[in-house]
Amino acid sequence: MxxxxxxxxxxxxxxxxxxxxxxxxxxxxxxxxxxxxxxxxxxxxxxxxxxxxxxxxxxxxxxxxxxxxxxxxxxxxxxxxxxxxxxxxxxxxYLLRGFGTARRIPHFDDLVIVPSQLSSPPPLDKYREDCDVSVVIGEETADSPLILKIPIIFGAMSFGALSREAKMALARAACRMGTLANTGEGGTVPEEYPLAHGFNTMEELMACTNPGNGFGNGGYLAVQWSTGRWGVSLDFLQNADAIEVKIGQGAKPGMGGHLLGQKVGEEVAKVRGIPIGTDALSPPRYYDVLTSDDLRKQIAILRDVTDYKIPIMMKLGPSRPYKDVKLAAELGADAISIDGMAGGTGASPESVTQHAGIPTIACIPPAAKALKDLGLYRKVKLIALGGIRGGADAFKALALGADAVGIGAAAEIAMGCRACMACHLGNCPYGITTNKPELRARLDPVETGEHLANFLKAMTDEIKIFTMLSGHKSIKELSREDLRALTIDASAITGVKLVGSEKNTFRN
Amino acid sequence: MLAVKQEMERISEQEINGEGLDLRTVNQMIKNAIRESGVAVVSHSEYLSGLAAGLRTGNVFIKGGAGDFVGSLNSGAKLTIEGDVQNFLADNMTSGEIIVSGNAGYCAGPYCYGGNLVILGHSGNFSATMNKGATLVVNEDVGDDVGTYMLAGNIVVLGNAGEKLGHFLISGNIFIRGKWQSLGHNTNIDVLTSDDKKFLQQLFSKYRLDARPEEFTKIVAQTDRPFYSKKD
The missing domain is CATH 3.30.70.20 (Alpha-Beta Plaits)
Known part of the structure; x- marks a missing residue:
């Protein structure tokens, strides 16, 4: 009773x-x-x-x-x-929904940041001193590496999953802040590449003799090479600043992208090259990969068809981070994104979102260790995604070993989303995850792009504050020593010292 | 293929010998040759994966077969390959034409959006998977799972097919002259239209294939929404 x-x-x-x-x-x-x-x-x-x-x-x-x-x-x-x-x-x-896991899992909230006092290098002055937050991807492998001015990129979210206007706002914000937008696996909208470079149209960009004449700081656009290969062509790859090879994602690791038919209108169908109204369900693995060596060949081909100019990145879901990241680096990726269980803007079966994958904080230390063991740490860049909500989470991810972080859900929220978790239905009242013209009209890409840029700026300032109050002048100096765990679980998972103890209770 | 051999002999003095060279070097030599004469002849390069990838124009003749991923991302070039090819032929081609005189391995023509892919021998499992607009012609037999999750385009098989032909077909047509071991989920057998017959006859004439449209069975999708979404 x-x-x-x-x-x-x-x-x-x-x-x-x-x-x-x-x-x-x-x-x-x-x-x-x-x-x-x-x-x-x-x-x-x-x-x-x-x-x-x-x-x-x-x-x-x-x-x-x-x-x-x-x-x-x-x-x-x-x-x-x-x-x-x-x-x-x-x-x-079974039920479908978007927006990642809703269960309580070990998270960045289980970690706190250790400020510098007497026994460590003194804190730096956020207001009067500099802090390096830049990240370079593909420095030694690509003729045109990505020189990111901030350590925050936008995670891959496809056109179709997001509205055209939302994609434009993300590209615009990436340009304003000098960082990376990502097409996701649904092809690209015509404005995405020029907006990421500070111009409204491709014609304006092509006509400009000085690329610095565009608005913003000059951003980048990564395009995704995925298991569904929606909208992918030679032009698509050659009009990119980086290619991300998608292996998995936090919302549904082990499954491919889900775009339900109600979101496949005329424009999305045209870009993806599929019938209107049909579900676009990406396979969970590449049909054109039988062994990891085939993936190595694909990466070599992607470099070749882009004239060895741009970096090749790889995105992994939360599985076995040490082995997966090690293999990804060995296959030749210039940067590896790992998307934790808390991540996931995409539609997914509810049970998969709730139960498949491991927490983001459990992904980062083993991933960093894999790169260290290969002697590639800080060369092959590690990007952490999954449930990062602001500068504090980002700082903690960097201190756990990431070179940069990616945001998806937080970016949607910065665009006006209220996290109702019904993205897959295509009726987003804020015009973000819909393709209905009357709802899309509610999202102004210019104003929303400014909001996104403001959010990135605020996040970056928070990262600088935490970096400097812990006695560092660069995010590259951060380590797990800058953190303490509030719970035994978080300590065991991350290898961060338990608060109140100066011992590494659990080493990993 | 006689005409192809004669054409190869005519331009053999420009031949690129791939032996000992890496992918970057050989593909750059192919691009240079196309820029100069519109034609490239390549030999001894079957160990390379990704040969002649990402070409927009030109005629490329490849002697002695080719490795994996030959002609990937083809975007307008014509490739003629004398011999067999390994896996993933013409991966993600969007336009152009690739003709193989021998057999193709696993998953020929995956993820293609356009162009013609003609295999005069056999083709392996999962050929034309996720085809979104290309035409695949196989003169002999194909393996299992051919045309899996095809969304547009055409597959023409002059021989027989294995298991699950057209598995989860969404749209597009499969024309087959021989038998199949089983059809995939969401497939139906349909009647050839006059347009279908005209299309097939043009293909057979163009590629000099000994076949008549009336000999073929047409396989189409039951519905373009076999997963979550349903028709209103």
């Missing part, structure tokens, strides 16, 4: 017609009728939360809510779980 008083029972008397259905169906006598045949709540303490009254009320007038967090009052069987099982029982289908 559930705890007495575990539920709040409410009747909306503007809807209630006093038909008495709730009185009839409730086996616990929560409801009663008075002498005037009006329905009242007689004993809300008796409510067990079965919600039969809600099921049967013809006017949607009864409401049951947990008085305490459901995890306390209903243990494993929270109402969302119950509803999910009901849905599966009715339809035989």
């Amino acid at each position: 559930p705890i007495l008083g575990a539920y709040c029972v409410n009747i909306d008397y503007e809807r209630c017609t006093h038909c008495g259905t709730c009185v009839e169906v409730c086996p616990y006598n929560v409801y009663e009728k008075d002498e005037n045949y009006h329905v009242h709540i007689g004993n809300d303490m008796a409510c067990v939360g079965c919600r039969i009254c809600m099921e049967f009320c013809p006017n949607n007038a009864t409401h049951i809510k947990s008085a305490e967090p459901e995890a306390n009052s209903r243990s494993l069987w929270t109402f969302p779980i119950v509803e999910q099982i009901h849905h599966q029982a009715r339809t035989g289908g």
Whole structure:
């Protein structure tokens, strides 16, 4: 029997017609009728939360809510779980949604930053001294390396998953801040490349004799080579500043991208080269890769068809970070992004989002160790993604061993998203994850691009603050010694010293 | 192929001998030759993966077969390959033409958006996977899973096919003269239209293939939405 008083029972008397259905169906006598045949709540303490009254009320007038967090009052069987099982029982289908895992997993919040005082190099002055936050990708391998002015890039989010206007805003912000936007795996919109370089159109960019004449600091656009190969052509690859070979992603590691048919309108279908309204479900692996050596060959071909000018990056989902990153580096990637379980703007089966993958903070130290063991640390750049919400999270990722971080969900939120997790339905009321013209019209790419740039600037300032208060003049100096773990779990996972202890309880 | 051999002999003095050279060097030599004369002849390069990748123009004759990923990302060039090719022929081609006189290995013509790929011998499993607009012609038999998740384009098989032909076909056509061991999910057998027959006859004439359209069975998708989304 559930705890007495575990539920709040409410009747909306503007809807209630006093038909008495709730009185009839409730086996616990929560409801009663008075002498005037009006329905009242007689004993809300008796409510067990079965919600039969809600099921049967013809006017949607009864409401049951947990008085305490459901995890306390209903243990494993929270109402969302119950509803999910009901849905599966009715339809035989599983649920899809976007926005990554919603469960509690070890996260950056389980780490704190150690400020510098007497026993370590003194803190630096954020207001009057410099702090190096730049990152270079492909310095030794590409004729035109990426020289990023900030250690934050945008994660891959495809056209189709995002609206054209959202893609334009991301490219514009990347240019304003001198960093990298990413097409994702859905081809590119015509404005994306010129906007990333400070021009509104390709014609303006081509006509300009001095690339520095564009707006912003000059950004970059990475294009994605993926298992679905949507919108990929020689032109697509040659109009890029970097190519990212996608192996996996945080939202659904081991599965390919999901773009549901309701988001495949005329424009998206044209860019991807697929029928309108059909689901674009990328395979989980490359059909044109049988062994890792085939991937090495592909990377060599990608370098060849782009005249050895641009860096080749690789994106991994959260799996076995040490071995995966080691292999990716051996295959020839110039930068390796690893997307933790907390990440995921993309649509995914709910159960996969909730249960597949490992936390972001568990990915970074082994990934960095793999590069160190190969003698490639700080040469092959490590980029951490997955649940990074601001400068503090970014700093912690850098201190755990990353060279840079990527943001996806946080970027969507900076564009106005409220994280309702219904991106896959294509009805985003803020014009971000929709292709419906009337909803897209709500997103101004210029203003939104400014908001994104502001967010990146604020994040970068926070990274500088934390870097300097911990006694460093460059993010390249950061290490796990700049962090402490608040929990034994986080310490064990990351190899960061447990707060209150000066010992590495767990080494990894 | 007689005409092809004669053409190869005519320009053999410009031949690029790939022996001992790396991919970058050979592909650059091919581009240089095309820039100068529009033609490149390559030999002894079957150990290279990605030979003649990313070309926009030119005629390339490859002697002695080719390795993996030959003609990847072809974007307008014509490649004629004398001999067999290994895996992933014409990967992600968007336009142009590739003709192979021998057999092709695993997954020929994956992810192509356009162009013609003609294999005069056999072609392996997963050929034309995720085809989005190219035409693949195989003069002899094909393996299993051919045309998996094809979204547009045409596959023409003059011989037989293995298991799961056209598995999860979304759109496009598969024309087959011989037998198949099994059809893939979401496929239907359809009647050839007059346009289909005209299209096939043009292909057979162009590539001098001994076949008549009436001998072929057409396989199409049951629906273009076999996964989550349904028609309204």
